[in-house]
Amino acid sequence: MPNHTSPSPVWLFDLDNTLHDASHAxxxxxxxxxxxxxxxxxxxxxxxxxxxxxxxxxxxxxxxxxxxxxxxxxxxxxxxxxxxxxxxxxxxxQKLVRAEKGLGALLRRLPGRKILLTNAPTRYSTDVMRHLGLGRHFSHHVAIEHMHVHRQLRPKPSSLMLRRLLRKHGVAARRCILVEDTLANLKSASRLGVRTVWVTQYLRMSDPIGKASLPRTLKRPGYVDVKVKSVRQLPARLHRLR
The missing domain is CATH 1.10.150.450 (DNA polymerase; domain 1)
Structure with missing residues (x-):
């Protein structure tokens, strides 16, 4: 009998203001x-x-x-x-990191592979993940130093970088789910067919200087499949990402 079970998703998780509260300190x-x-x-x-x-x-x-x-x-x-x-x-x-409890249990509950995809540098993001205790839940760690296309640095929201990442990991865009706080990154991913989750609870400082315009409303844009306040809400919204 043929197996009609959908393949497990591949999760692309942002780091700052998604898995922890970078705006705090x-x-x-x-x-x-x-x-x-x-x-x-x-x-x-x-x-x-x-x-x-x-x-x-x-x-x-x-x-x-x-x-x-x-x-x-x-x-x-x-x-x-x-x-x-x-x-x-x-x-x-370590004194600057602030995050919700239970993130490790959350990641264990989510089916499929997880990839960390961050515009932060390797050393910093590795240190943050160590303090969060989440590194073991991710199969790959893609930091900004790894985001080169044709010898040019192409961090998020580069669609060229994301296409190359998908090819490298041999995964179709529709199998991937990007979990992010930044709308520009979600919009770019959605255009490629990646499903998108917008995390909103840390939006008080959306850019490193806190002066870029925050969304006038937290209404879900059309290119966002699921909007959550916290990544801890993801298991309850899985049905909307299938």
């Missing part, structure tokens, strides 16, 4: 590091750039490219490795 700390770094780069060699100049550059590049780093590379020739190391060098990271 981590984003402010990264923001402070980034301000110092960008002020030095945009300064005249003796005097750092003003905060207004720094904010304008950060927000402009974040909106235009989806990541401040891409603008800094393109317009100021910064070294990506150096930028990521300096901006994500956080003292006593």
């Amino acid at each position: 981590i984003f402010p700390a990264i923001s402070a590091n980034m301000n110092t770094y960008i002020a030095r780069v945009l300064g005249d060699g003796a005097t750092p750039a003003s905060q207004d100049v720094v904010d304008a550059a950060r927000l402009g590049y974040w909106k235009r490219y989806g990541a401040t780093l891409l603008g800094m590379i393109r317009h100021h020739q910064v070294c990506p490795k150096d930028f990521l190391h300096v901006t994500h060098d956080l003292q006593e990271l």
Whole structure:
């Protein structure tokens, strides 16, 4: 008798403001590091750039490219490795991490493979996952350093990067579910046929400087299949993702 059971999904989980509350303390700390770094780069060699100049550059590049780093590379020739190391060098990271309890049990309950897909660097995201105790639940860890297409850095929401990721893992887009807080990333994934889950509880700081426009409403966009406040609600919404 033929087996008509649907294959298990492949989950693509974002990290910051999805699996933990980065807005609480981590984003402010990264923001402070980034301000110092960008002020030095945009300064005249003796005097750092003003905060207004720094904010304008950060927000402009974040909106235009989806990541401040891409603008800094393109317009100021910064070294990506150096930028990521300096901006994500956080003292006593464990004290900054805030997350819900029971996430490990949640991940065990979800059928299928889990892949961490984060625009954060490897060292930082590995440290956060260790403090959360969630690393063992993920078969792969895809950080920003792994998001190159044709030798160009292409972090989320790059559709080219996501297509390459799906090919590498031999999985069809319709088998994948992206769990994210960032609507631009969900929209891009949906266009490829990936199912989408929007996590909303940490939206008070949607970008690293907290100045990008938050959604005027938390109404679910058409490209979002399921909206949840917390990832802990995923098992109850599984039927809507089949």
